[in-house]
Structures are given as structure tokens and as C-alpha cells.
Amino acid sequence: MNLRSLPAALISVAARGAGAALRRRPPTLDGVRLVDYWTVGGIGPRTVDFLAAQIAARRPRRILECGPGTSTVAMARAAEALGMDTTITSLEHDEAWAAVVRRRLRRAGLERRVEIVVSPLAARSGEPFPWYRDAGRAAARGPFDLLFIDGPPAIDGEPRRWPAAPRFWDALTDGALIVLDDGRRAGERECVRLWREQFGAGLEGDLAAVEKGLWALEKRAPAMPDAEVVVAPWVKRAAGAL
Numbered sequence: 001m002n003l004r005s006l007p008a009a010l011i012s013v014a015a016r017g018a019g020a021a022l023r024r025r026p027p028t029l030d031g032v033r034l035v036d037y038w039t040v041g042g043i044g045p046r047t048v049d050f051l052a053a054q055i056a057a058r059r060p061r062r063i064l065e066c067g068p069g070t071s072t073v074a075m076a077r078a079a080e081a082l083g084m085d086t087t088i089t090s091l092e093h094d095e096a097w098a099a100v101v102r103r104r105l106r107r108a109g110l111e112r113r114v115e116i117v118v119s120p121l122a123a124r125s126g127e128p129f130p131w132y133r134d135a136g137r138a139a140a141r142g143p144f145d146l147l148f149i150d151g152p153p154a155i156d157g158e159p160r161r162w163p164a165a166p167r168f169w170d171a172l173t174d175g176a177l178i179v180l181d182d183g184r185r186a187g188e189r190e191c192v193r194l195w196r197e198q199f200g201a202g203l204e205g206d207l208a209a210v211e212k213g214l215w216a217l218e219k220r221a222p223a224m225p226d227a228e229v230v231v232a233p234w235v236k237r238a239a240g241a242l
């Protein structure tokens with residue numbers, strides 16, 4: 001379902017609610033206000049806090065996003081507040097929405113950090129749902145240390161966001177963080193189940209109880225099956241004494 005198909009009254013109620021949350025407790029980082037608007041259906045203030053904390057701790061050089069909006073401005077401003085050169089590449093299927101977000105970024109003076117790649121959603125053989133046809137253009141900007149997935153829209157309980165991890169896997173650094181929003185929904189749970197099935201020990205993490213639920217999963221370096229294990233003498237002595 002497209003948000004535009006919702007009755008205008010419902011959208012306006014949601015927007016008023018979001019505005020109230022922003023006035024109550026606007027997310028900040030080192031005293032810098034991270035957000036000055038909310039997207040209806042986008043991330044909320046605690047998710048902004050979560051992303052800002054991850055950016056502060058991990059200091060990603062490049063961020064990749066599916067579905068721009070409030071999150072894009074918040075992550076770009078967090079990087080700015082931290083004095084980092086981080087750039088963001090964000091994939092969007094809707095040209096009109098991309099224009100709205102670009103305008104917001106310009107107004108916030110953050111446009112030089114962010115490239116919004118507009119790509120139609122298209123079916124691909126072997127994949128049940130349409131996804132960003134030109135994802136390769138975004139992947140070419142990598143490698144990325146953080147992947148934030150909040151698009152394409154998927155409110156029908158289907159795992160529409162599943163392609164993000166396999167299609168971007170090779171464009172992610174070892175240790176990269178993958179964050180999937182709307183994590184409590186059946187479709188997003190199914191995405192994670194499928195990723196775990198595919199990547200096994202290469203993916204580690206859990207669902208964080210933040211607003212709509214955030215899956216925070218880390219890409220692990222491949223295990224080295226033939227690596228020699230060296231045991232220090234004191235370990236052997238200690239083990240012998242047991």
C-alpha cells in the first residue's frame with residue numbers, strides 16, 4: 001500500500017503525533033539537534049538516537065540506505081556533529097519522494113554528504129518481489145560500514161526487503177552493521193530468518209526493542225578453518241592444574 005492512498009485526515013493525524021514527539025524530546029548529539037522534521041511512517045526519535053549512537057561508536061566512512069527520509073538527515077547530521085567525513089548513498093524508487101528529501105537535505109546544508117540514487121522497483125527472475133533495479137549503481141559507491149534498510153515500502157507482511165543483504169553483501173566491509181527497521185513485522189522477521197539461513201555464522205545480532213523494532217546484525221569475517229591455534233604455556237599450565 002502506498003501512503004498516498006491513505007485518507008488525508010489519517011496522514012495529518014499521524015503527522016501531528018510525530019510533530020508532538022519532536023517537540024517533546026528532539027534527539028540531539030553533543031548538543032546538536034539531529035532532526036527537524038519527521039516522515040509519516042519513517043523512523044522515530046529513539047531510532048534516531050540508536051543510529052546516532054552507532055555512528056558515534058563505529059565511525060562509518062560510508063553508509064548505504066534503502067528508503068531515505070528523516071533517517072538520512074539524522075545520520076548525515078550525526079556525522080557532521082561528530083566531525084566525520086562520512087558519506088551516505090540512499091536508494092529511492094519514487095522520484096517525487098527523492099526530491100522532497102533532497103530539498104530537506106539542502107535546507108539543512110547536508111546535501112554534499114548524501115547521494116540519492118533513484119531506481120525503479122523491478123521484478124527479477126527468481127525473486128518474488130520487485131526491488132531496486134539499479135542497486136548496482138549504489139553498491140558501486142561502497143564499501144559500506146553501515147547499511148540501514150527502511151525501504152522499499154513493505155506493509156503487507158511480505159519479506160520485500162530481503163534482497164538488501166544478499167545483493168549488498170559484497171559491498172559491505174567485514175564488521176559492517178546492518179540495521180533493519182520495522183523489525184517486529186512478519187515480513188522483516190522473515191527477511192532475517194532467510195538471511196540467517198543464507199549467511200549462517202557470517203551474520204550475528206538481534207532484535208533491539210527500539211520503537212518499531214530494529215534488527216541490528218553484524219557482518220562477520222569468514223572463519224579460517226585451517227588457522228593454527230597457538231596456546232601459550234601459561235594456559236597449558238593452568239589447564240593442567242585444573
Ligand SMILES: C[S@@+](CC[C@H](N)C(=O)[O-])C[C@H]1O[C@@H](n2cnc3c(N)ncnc32)[C@H](O)[C@@H]1O
Nearest residue numbers: 003004039041042043067068069070071150151
Ligand atoms: C518509511 S519511508 C522511509 C523513511 C525514512 N527512512 C525515514 O526515516 O523517514 C519508506 C518509503 O516510503 C515512501 N514514502 C515515504 N513517505 C511517503 C509518502 N508520504 N507517501 C508515499 N510514499 C512515501 C518512500 O518511497 C520511502 O522510500
